[in-house]
Amino acid sequence: MRAQDxxxxxxxxxxxxxxxxxxxxxxxxxxxxxxxxLPQKLRRSRRAQxxxxxxxxxxxxxxxxxxxxxxxxxxxxxxxxxxxxxxPKACNQYAMLPELLGRHPLGxxxxxxxxxxxxxxxxxMLKEVTGMQGVALSPMAGAHGEFAGVAMIRAYHRSRxxxxxxxxxxxEAAHGTNPATATMCGCVVREIPVNEEGDIxxxxxxAAVGPNTAGIxxxxxxxxxxxxxxxxxxxxxxxxxxxxxxYDGANLNxxxxxxxxxxxxxxxxxxxxxxxxSTPHGGGGPxxxxxxxxxxxxxxxxxxxxxxxxxxxxxxxxxxxxxQSIGRLSAFMGNAGVLLRAYIYMRMLGREGMSQVGEYATLxxxxxxxxxxxxxxxxxxxxxxxxxxxxxxxxxxxxxxxxTAMDFAKRLLDHGFHAxxxxxxLLVPECLLIEPTETESKDILDAFVNAMAQIQQEAEQEPExxxxxxxxxxxxxxxxxxxxxQLDLRWKPTA
Amino acid sequence: MAFIxxxxxxxxxxxxxxxxxxxxxxxxxxxASLRVKSLDGVPVGLNEMxxxxxxxxxxxxxxxxxxxxxxxAYEHHIPSxxxxxxxxxxxxxxxxxxxxxxxxxxxxxxxxxQSMIANLTGMDVSNASLYDGASAVAEASLMAVRANRxxxxxxxxxxxxxxxxxxRVAIATAGNQGLRFEDVAYSPDSGLTPVEVLKKYEGEDITxxxxxxxxxxxxxxxxxxxxxxxxxxxxxxxxxxxPTSLALLKPPGEWGTTGKGADIVVGDGQPLGVPLSSGxxxxxxxxxxxxxxxxxxxxxxxxxxxxxxxEGFTLTLQAREQHIRRAKATSNICTNQGLLVTAATIYMSxxxxxxxxxxxxxxxxxxxxxxxxxxxxxxxxxxxxxxxFHEAVVLFDRPVAPILTSLxxxxxxxxxxxxxxxxxxxxxxxVCATETKTLSDINSYVTALGEALQSAVRxx
Numbered sequence: 001m002r003a004q005d006x007x008x009x010x011x012x013x014x015x016x017x018x019x020x021x022x023x024x025x026x027x028x029x030x031x032x033x034x035x036x037x038l039p040q041k042l043r044r045s046r047r048a049q050x051x052x053x054x055x056x057x058x059x060x061x062x063x064x065x066x067x068x069x070x071x072x073x074x075x076x077x078x079x080x081x082x083x084x085x086x087x088p089k090a091c092n093q094y095a096m097l098p099e100l101l102g103r104h105p106l107g108x109x110x111x112x113x114x115x116x117x118x119x120x121x122x123x124x125m126l127k128e129v130t131g132m133q134g135v136a137l138s139p140m141a142g143a144h145g146e147f148a149g150v151a152m153i154r155a156y157h158r159s160r161x162x163x164x165x166x167x168x169x170x171x172e173a174a175h176g177t178n179p180a181t182a183t184m185c186g187c188v189v190r191e192i193p194v195n196e197e198g199d200i201x202x203x204x205x206x207a208a209v210g211p212n213t214a215g216i217x218x219x220x221x222x223x224x225x226x227x228x229x230x231x232x233x234x235x236x237x238x239x240x241x242x243x244x245x246x247y248d249g250a251n252l253n254x255x256x257x258x259x260x261x262x263x264x265x266x267x268x269x270x271x272x273x274x275x276x277x278s279t280p281h282g283g284g285g286p287x288x289x290x291x292x293x294x295x296x297x298x299x300x301x302x303x304x305x306x307x308x309x310x311x312x313x314x315x316x317x318x319x320x321x322x323x324q325s326i327g328r329l330s331a332f333m334g335n336a337g338v339l340l341r342a343y344i345y346m347r348m349l350g351r352e353g354m355s356q357v358g359e360y361a362t363l364x365x366x367x368x369x370x371x372x373x374x375x376x377x378x379x380x381x382x383x384x385x386x387x388x389x390x391x392x393x394x395x396x397x398x399x400x401x402x403x404t405a406m407d408f409a410k411r412l413l414d415h416g417f418h419a420x421x422x423x424x425x426l427l428v429p430e431c432l433l434i435e436p437t438e439t440e441s442k443d444i445l446d447a448f449v450n451a452m453a454q455i456q457q458e459a460e461q462e463p464e465x466x467x468x469x470x471x472x473x474x475x476x477x478x479x480x481x482x483x484x485x486q487l488d489l490r491w492k493p494t495a
Numbered sequence: 496m497a498f499i500x501x502x503x504x505x506x507x508x509x510x511x512x513x514x515x516x517x518x519x520x521x522x523x524x525x526x527a528s529l530r531v532k533s534l535d536g537v538p539v540g541l542n543e544m545x546x547x548x549x550x551x552x553x554x555x556x557x558x559x560x561x562x563x564x565x566x567x568a569y570e571h572h573i574p575s576x577x578x579x580x581x582x583x584x585x586x587x588x589x590x591x592x593x594x595x596x597x598x599x600x601x602x603x604x605x606x607x608x609q610s611m612i613a614n615l616t617g618m619d620v621s622n623a624s625l626y627d628g629a630s631a632v633a634e635a636s637l638m639a640v641r642a643n644r645x646x647x648x649x650x651x652x653x654x655x656x657x658x659x660x661x662x663r664v665a666i667a668t669a670g671n672q673g674l675r676f677e678d679v680a681y682s683p684d685s686g687l688t689p690v691e692v693l694k695k696y697e698g699e700d701i702t703x704x705x706x707x708x709x710x711x712x713x714x715x716x717x718x719x720x721x722x723x724x725x726x727x728x729x730x731x732x733x734x735x736x737x738p739t740s741l742a743l744l745k746p747p748g749e750w751g752t753t754g755k756g757a758d759i760v761v762g763d764g765q766p767l768g769v770p771l772s773s774g775x776x777x778x779x780x781x782x783x784x785x786x787x788x789x790x791x792x793x794x795x796x797x798x799x800x801x802x803x804x805x806e807g808f809t810l811t812l813q814a815r816e817q818h819i820r821r822a823k824a825t826s827n828i829c830t831n832q833g834l835l836v837t838a839a840t841i842y843m844s845x846x847x848x849x850x851x852x853x854x855x856x857x858x859x860x861x862x863x864x865x866x867x868x869x870x871x872x873x874x875x876x877x878x879x880x881x882x883x884f885h886e887a888v889v890l891f892d893r894p895v896a897p898i899l900t901s902l903x904x905x906x907x908x909x910x911x912x913x914x915x916x917x918x919x920x921x922x923x924x925x926v927c928a929t930e931t932k933t934l935s936d937i938n939s940y941v942t943a944l945g946e947a948l949q950s951a952v953r954x955x
Contacts, residue, residue: 073584282834327667332774350540
């Protein structure tokens with residue numbers, strides 16, 4: 001009966017029958033003699049427990065599972081700081097040409113000139129849109145790019161014999177990856193506050209920098225959804241103290257084509273190609289976290305990088321070209337297929353499309369903010385322009401109606417909208433961080449605002465309807481405490 | 496072509512609502528001196544027809560050579576269903592499943608993946624994946640430091656038979672936190688790490704021993720002896736394995752004679768339905784014992800119940816992670832390689848235990864055919880004695896690089912030249928075959944090799 005339930009799909013092992021399988025996909029059975037040279041003591045004694053299901057059962061099962069997901073292709077997904085914009089189908093189609101999929105990472109450069117040309121041009125375009133002097137593509141996610149960036153900062157100081165610099169300054173509103181990265185790089189984290197308007201407190205910053213300062217990690221526009229207006233002053237203070245500036249590219253979509261991190265004074269940046277350059281999020285990866293640097297950090301870039309020789313041949317740069325490199329962060333060259341998708345996206349947008357991204361992302365965010373304010377919601381930073389995202393705070397609703405930001409988020413699911421980012425940044429109570437992106441139409445934005453207004457009305461008249469949401473999803477709210485206490489992390493046959 | 500749906504009327508209405516006269520005005524908080532003047536370094540945009548043509552030309556330039564390179568990335572048959580489903584928008588364009596109620600598809604899939612990988616490696620629990628096999632070795636080493644309470648040294652033994660590509664990533668990543676990776680020599684006859692060379696570490700504080708099976712040369716290590724030695728000295732065993740091989744070989748959970756098995760198992764999941772694609776995206780897998788699960792990095796999915804008591808799936812044990820613990824997290828990782836895990840889970844379902852075993856056996860049998868054919872050529876012999884799996888080292892009587900160039904000109908990628916990473920081996924080549932190669936492919940290789948050697952003789 002349960003298999004008929006559109007909201008419930010059995011675990012695939014429960015479809016399994018010994019002897020069944022997608023047999024047409026298997027190589028022919030070989031006699032035991034084919035593997036007789038593998039010694040018995042190194043072999044498996046019984047087969048691994050994998051499902052035994054037909055091809056059609058497999059296709060149905062995973063297709064049904066897909067129906068239980070929200071996605072950009074099916075739903076508006078205004079998840080702040082995640083830039084859930086349309087992933088053009090062409091990017092997938094043309095990154096999956098058979099020659100590109102079949103290319104071995106250790107294949108010779110003679111059989112990779114087409115691929116390498118794409119990577120080289122991607123490096124050049126990323127330099128141009130960020131204002132940086134060098135780019136390496138291999139980090140495999142934003143956090144991985146952060147790691148490369150902070151490792152380069154450390155390597156730079158060390159190369160100058162400046163060994164005391166091990167402190168990374170992070171604003172308190174920063175993504176959790178920033179402090180976690182600093183720790184992974186063997187640094188100490190120092191958090192500094194922001195003021196009431198969302199800018200960094202310059203006096204605190206001046207007091208925080210010193211001979212131990214390795215650098216500062218900033219997102220601009222910040223995680224508060226506002227542009228750090230005194231960024232040039234921040235850069236002067238940090239540079240004067242001997243530190244470097246790290247740009248977290250999480251919010252690059254806001255300023256694409258409008259202002260460049262290199263021009264703001266940043267020494268090193270990472271870009272989330274899965275955000276700004278629209279490669280798919282894939283249910284949580286793969287991402288791509290390319291890094292860019294100013295001239296003085298170029299010798300430390302992670303390898304490999306694609307170079308262009310005088311004979312117009314593309315080749316991999318290696319340790320011989322960059323002896324001071326921080327090294328290699330992936331077995332080969334990172335998420336090449338993701339990089340191809342970003343390349344295709346950037347070539348389609350072209351220079352004129354780049355600035356439209358920043359413009360329309362900002363237009364959509366400011367429009368939504370205006371409409372939500374008119375509908376009675378409280379902006380966290382009412383005096384400021386929104387960047388490509390903005391924060392509303394529901395602390396009034398929580399206090400007066402006992403309905404929280406999480407309740408609003410869950411009720412939005414019932415309206416067919418993915419929830420905004422909830423409870424981040426941590427310093428704004430009961431917050432929703434909303435990022436519509438440039439690829440959404442006014443109609444969708446209006447529908448979302450109307451849903452918020454309806455939920456507000458419901459919260460006033462029938463609050464339990466909101467606090468017990470969602471009601472129409474495959475499951476109701478889940479017992480997270482039980483999940484963490486009675487660990488069930490893999491399927492086991494019931495006896 | 497920026498995929499923007501706004502009509503001029505929309506823009507006008509939106510600006511009026513905001514109360515500004517132009518989009519430009521929305522950027523008035525950014526200092527004018529910082530504004531971009533031009534982006535001339537970016538070419539003008541292409542439409543889909545134009546980009547399609549450009550990419551097809553680029554792809555054609557790379558061609559489709561016959562590939563006998565392995566070394567950590569393997570060409571296996573991938574059923575059409577794998578990527579037909581994986582690229583469905585519902586999987587492809589979804590985010591990390593933070594909103595569990597709207598992400599049950601992705602969450603259940605990861606739970607199924609965790610179950611399959613735990614079963615394949617013979618371990619208790621799996622995470623939702625890491626970036627790739629190399630970064631998984633780095634993360635496993637950091638995890639061993641946290642989990643091995645008997646050791647304070649931060650010293651990790653990494654035999655030279657472990658992939659040099661994995662070693663350098665481990666050093667570049669975990670070296671920043673003070674971990675020291677120490678080489679262990681291999682036997683020139685067998686290409687294996689003998690327990691005898693480890694004896695000199697007895698009595699010293701060592702955190703972990705990395706054991707790769709099959710090792711980088713394709714040779715099969717005596718994993719039982721190595722595991723027993725490590726455990727006898729309070730050293731964690733980090734197993735690095737090829738998932739295809741596990742259909743035939745002993746799972747790391749059963750390594751050793753004491754029943755304890757490896758402590759942490761990692762590897763690259765690429766052979767499970769992920770195309771070669773110039774090196775990525777792939778995914779790293781990691782499994783461990785239940786007692787160490789709280790030291791494991793990365794996402795983990797658990798099964799639980801909802802308000803109505805109905806079963807459902809959610810991210811769990813998040814107190815380990817960066818968005819909660821910030822500077823004290825087990826890792827800074829915040830994604831997994833979700834889409835690749837999707838492909839691998841579908842692949843493992845289609846293959847099942849029997850199909851995966853046949854894939855491993857067919858790959859190995861083909862590698863035996865390849866070795867026999869290559870070593871029948873004058874001046875070519877095997878580098879090592881003893882058992883191997885689907886990949887092996889052969890030695891030439893002259894430098895390998897010109898031979899490989901000559902083969903490539905004939906449309907054949909003959910293997911990986913080891914002369915730079917392992918100069919002591921002489922003119923060594925690492926070759927690999929999988930079930931995708933036919934006897935006729937092997938004949939083409941041997942014929943081209945004969946020609947390449949001939950032309951080299953003529954040139955001399």
